Amino acid sequence: MSAGTSFAAVMSRRGEIISRALGLDYSRFERGPLAFDYEGMMEKTGYSLEEVRAIQRDVGVGYTPLLELRNITELVRKVSPPGKGARIFVKDEASNPSGSFKARRAALSVYEAQRKGYSGVIAATSGNYGAAVASQACLRGLDCIIVQELFDSRMVGQPEIMEKGRKCEAYGAEVVQLTVGPELFYMMLRLLEETDYFNASLYTPYGIAGIETLGYEVAEQVHERCDRYPDVVVVTHAGGGNLTGTARGLRKAGADDTEVVGASVDLSGLHMASDEDFNRKSFTTGHTGFGVPFATWPDRADVPRNAARALRYMDRYVLLHQGEVFYVTELLAVLEGLERGPAGNTSLAAAFALAQEMDQEEILVVQETEYTGAGKHPTAQLTFARENGVQVRRGDPAENVPGAQIVIPEGPEQIEVRDFSLDRMRKSLIRNAVRHTGVEEVSSPEVDFLCEEINRDRNFVTAALCELQVAVKD
Amino acid sequence: MQEIAQVGDYVQVEQVVLQAGERAPGVPDDTASVPLVMRVKGFALSEAAIGDEIKIETVIGRTVSGKLVNTDPRYDHDFGRPVPEIVEAGLEARTLLREPGTRRRGDDL
Numbered sequence: 001m002s003a004g005t006s007f008a009a010v011m012s013r014r015g016e017i018i019s020r021a022l023g024l025d026y027s028r029f030e031r032g033p034l035a036f037d038y039e040g041m042m043e044k045t046g047y048s049l050e051e052v053r054a055i056q057r058d059v060g061v062g063y064t065p066l067l068e069l070r071n072i073t074e075l076v077r078k079v080s081p082p083g084k085g086a087r088i089f090v091k092d093e094a095s096n097p098s099g100s101f102k103a104r105r106a107a108l109s110v111y112e113a114q115r116k117g118y119s120g121v122i123a124a125t126s127g128n129y130g131a132a133v134a135s136q137a138c139l140r141g142l143d144c145i146i147v148q149e150l151f152d153s154r155m156v157g158q159p160e161i162m163e164k165g166r167k168c169e170a171y172g173a174e175v176v177q178l179t180v181g182p183e184l185f186y187m188m189l190r191l192l193e194e195t196d197y198f199n200a201s202l203y204t205p206y207g208i209a210g211i212e213t214l215g216y217e218v219a220e221q222v223h224e225r226c227d228r229y230p231d232v233v234v235v236t237h238a239g240g241g242n243l244t245g246t247a248r249g250l251r252k253a254g255a256d257d258t259e260v261v262g263a264s265v266d267l268s269g270l271h272m273a274s275d276e277d278f279n280r281k282s283f284t285t286g287h288t289g290f291g292v293p294f295a296t297w298p299d300r301a302d303v304p305r306n307a308a309r310a311l312r313y314m315d316r317y318v319l320l321h322q323g324e325v326f327y328v329t330e331l332l333a334v335l336e337g338l339e340r341g342p343a344g345n346t347s348l349a350a351a352f353a354l355a356q357e358m359d360q361e362e363i364l365v366v367q368e369t370e371y372t373g374a375g376k377h378p379t380a381q382l383t384f385a386r387e388n389g390v391q392v393r394r395g396d397p398a399e400n401v402p403g404a405q406i407v408i409p410e411g412p413e414q415i416e417v418r419d420f421s422l423d424r425m426r427k428s429l430i431r432n433a434v435r436h437t438g439v440e441e442v443s444s445p446e447v448d449f450l451c452e453e454i455n456r457d458r459n460f461v462t463a464a465l466c467e468l469q470v471a472v473k474d
Numbered sequence: 475m476q477e478i479a480q481v482g483d484y485v486q487v488e489q490v491v492l493q494a495g496e497r498a499p500g501v502p503d504d505t506a507s508v509p510l511v512m513r514v515k516g517f518a519l520s521e522a523a524i525g526d527e528i529k530i531e532t533v534i535g536r537t538v539s540g541k542l543v544n545t546d547p548r549y550d551h552d553f554g555r556p557v558p559e560i561v562e563a564g565l566e567a568r569t570l571l572r573e574p575g576t577r578r579r580g581d582d583l
Contacts, residue, residue: 007497071579075570120534159551169515174536176512177513177514178491179509179511181505181510183492187491273501273505274504275505331563331567334564335567335571374552378557379553379554379556380551380554381554383555392559393559394562412567
């Protein structure tokens with residue numbers, strides 16, 4: 001192999017490749033070693049909500065139905081204390097052109113690529129975003145390459161990702177399919193360098209501005225039907241974009257008091273870059289393997305500054321077991337007549353438990369569904385899990401062991417959320433910020449920046465910095 | 475699957491992108507000990523047998539070389555088997571909602 005394409009050589013060119021592939025100067029928003037002007041970046045490089053709505057409407061994205069899940073709400077009330085059991089609504093994002101809310105992000109990214117004169121777009125994603133980018137690219141006449149992490153070293157593909165790859169190909173994209181490893185990003189850099197295409201990253205300001213309309217529509221639709229804003233919105237949390245964009249959209253609509261809850265499937269114990277663990281996961285997204293690292297260090301993404309910064313907006317973070325999500329996916333199908341998910345139903349599983357804590361007049365919104373299909377279905381995932389030595393059985397979901405046992409609840413009363421400490425994640429973000437920048441002291445404006453980053457006061461931030469032996473300058 | 479691909483056939487090739495030992499620093503041992511392998515589909519630019527090195531043109535016109543692994547690639551992911559544990563869970567939930575005193579859609583018809 002020539003020196004030019006070794007891992008180290010390509011990564012050393014990362015800055016220039018990404019800069020050329022985005023046509024965006026992030027350096028003007030930097031404010032010292034730690035801080036940058038997040039809102040400035042969102043305003044100056046993104047689009048106004050009105051512009052985003054117009055761009056999305058033009059390509060048939062957004063304005064998805066908000067459905068009330070009356071039968072699931074009734075089941076929740078059967079297992080709730082008297083007077084409890086909030087009304088549950090779901091935003092049927094599966095009705096977007098490519099079958100998920102990711103169409104909102106792709107609509108903006110691909111619009112931006114076309115506006116800037118790129119002839120094609122590339123996205124490194126094993127998720128629904130690939131099909132979303134491919135769908136938007138074909139309607140704008142741009143070429144599209146999607147880079148997926150699909151196979152283990154036996155060349156056995158994860159069924160859900162195989163389906164997502166098929167869908168990309170259906171929209172005319174070239175799909176580059178890789179074995180397990182974080183070098184997905186390295187491969188994307190090589191392809192960007194070869195093609196001069198646009199990096200349709202999930203984490204640009206466009207990728208986030210595109211989701212603000214989702215939060216805005218949720219607020220608007222609930223207000224129109226119920227004459228109030230939702231009390232709680234639950235978001236399946238992985239890379240942080242879904243939660244960030246939704247929360248920003250809720251605020252732009254005036255729903256300032258709505259609690260934003262992130263929900264992830266607990267895959268602790270499985271290594272995300274492990275060849276052996278790869279096909280022992282029955283969820284390819286919406287899990288802690290993305291949710292925790294991205295919330296606690298957003299700038300690990302494929303852009304210099306990640307526009308998805310979940311800890312700024314997350315009011316609570318809850319975890320679910322795989323079996324609980326498969327269980328509610330079945331409830332959604334057989335009680336509500338909606339075959340969706342499963343990964344996107346992580347927030348629905350959380351809602352089932354959270355609604356039991358809320359009064360019956362209160363409103364809880366699950367802000368997405370995703371399309372279902374071959375490979376991307378509980379029967380497909382559970383069949384595959386069994387073939388890979390994972391035990392599937394009924395029982396207490398608390399006995400779930402990621403990669404070894406999937407336990408389908410014996411009844412609805414067994415669905416529970418487990419709170420993951422936000423303060424622990426906040427401290428972790430500060431620790432990561434200090435570690436990555438190597439600072440030994442921080443200025444007062446940088447303390448303010450960290451306060452915004454983690455949505456906590458100065459006392460919390462200075463105490464955390466003190467623990468890390470980082471001084472605060474006057 | 476045919477053993478030989480003709481020019482113009484839609485095929486799949488495989489290429490080792492990084493050998494074991496050239497992988498990203500910090501990957502777990504099980505991943506570091508195997509190569510990073512890529513598969514891409516496209517139209518064969520020459521006649522080739524399975525295992526031969528070949529060039530293909532992808533749907534966006536990019537030329538990619540690699541070892542021919544599939545002369546007639548198939549989407550073979552499926553819905554799996556019905557999972558009895560899941561079917562039972564659904565039936566139980568439906569039964570719960572049919573208990574007397576439960577509000578059901580259409581009760582006011």
